Amino acid sequence: MAFIKRQQKIKFEGGGLVLLDTVEDAIAAEKILKAESYIVRLVAPPPELRKGCDLAVEINIAERPGIERLLKEKGMPYFGIEPLKIGTAPLLEVVKVTDFGKWIMVRAGNMKVTYEKDSGVIVNVSGGGCPDIPYLYAELVDKRMEEAPSPKDIGFTLCALNLDRALDECLNIYKGGTPK
């Protein structure tokens, strides 16, 4: 067997909600996302998360950054994107910095970026688990930080968002800023 084509049989369990103002907005947002092949569905949000109307769009929460970017590009207003599970912590914004002498490594959540202090060249990206991370590795490694694309702009997942945070902090330190 070599190359295989399969039909998709998908039941959906996304774990995240796009919260919108009106039912019309919710229907429009669903249409925008489906047109770009995102797997989504219209649901009633739980009372704890309800803002605006009684309809929300359930999404795969791991796809939050790509979905946010698409909705913004399409001018689709929304209140926010929240994990469906009540009690979930807010998005992690803490970073940790490790000095390796000639190199600095910054960790944000599950992602780490390492750059060379003198040149500002990204020498490694590690961690993560989503499919855009090996792609972003190829796009970022061996580039100077100022010239590298932003993971937030070309990635699609929460791992890419963490990578973006780590890279932002690397740039901050490289430009002489105080480590956060």
Place this chain on the structure above:
Amino acid sequence: MMLIAGTVPIKDMPLTFGEITRDGDSIVINGRSIPCTQGTAAMISAALTASSYLKLDAPYALLVGDIGRGKGSRELYQYLIDNVAELAPQVLALHYWLPDMAQTRQLCAAVEECQRRPIMIADAASMYSAKAAGLAETFDVFTPDATEIAFLADPDATHPAYIAKHLFETDVRRSPELARAAYTNHSSAKLLLVKGTTDYIIGNGEVIAEVSEPNIPELEPIGGTGDTITGLVAALIYAGLEASEAAVIAAKANRTAGKYARVTPASKVKQVIAQFPAVFKDNLCDWSNTCYTKGGN
């Protein structure tokens, strides 16, 4: 069969199943060469190196191109759901893909229908989705790093981006505590290999072994050096070792390969993988108390 499933960062690569060979630093599946960088390719390359040294069958892989949009991931899940019983792998190692709770649920149900249940190993986002779907305990081995063990310990997080701050900031020396919390929350595989300054091998919430030598902190920044550990664990389990013994040897081998390669934070994972045959030749008999092969490669 040892089967490794995951995505690779080649946008249009169709779903592909086949035995893995090597061409220089790259792995090859059905004539297609895939560079050995961070992610599934690094994991497969490590598993192939160990299999080759131990004179085992080469790993099979189920790979698909996906750069984050999830289409390839969904095809991969569905193929496994439909075919895992027929493929009947002895070891099934799951790696990078877009985490999907519903499809993970379907896959675990399909695995339960197998005549002989495979040893189930998960790392990267396949571990995230197993935990998020409440199915961690159906897996035999997880290989989290320090952040990912905090994710497993957080009962509410469905992705490591949502870990509670106090758990993220927990000292890595407290990984066993987090592992115990994960076990209590039913968010742990039967065996955990927690990768860090010290690697902890934890069974049913309790520390079985610790590996801290050689101490090579420069391995942590190198993309793919966690993936290689998972690949080694898969191959060593396929060779017949108990999961805990496989985990200890994998942790030692990865560190020692880093030492042999004299890695810096700028090294690449292929430099580490290239050292595995020498590491096995020098150490495997001592570490395993069983010599599988004379001299290896």
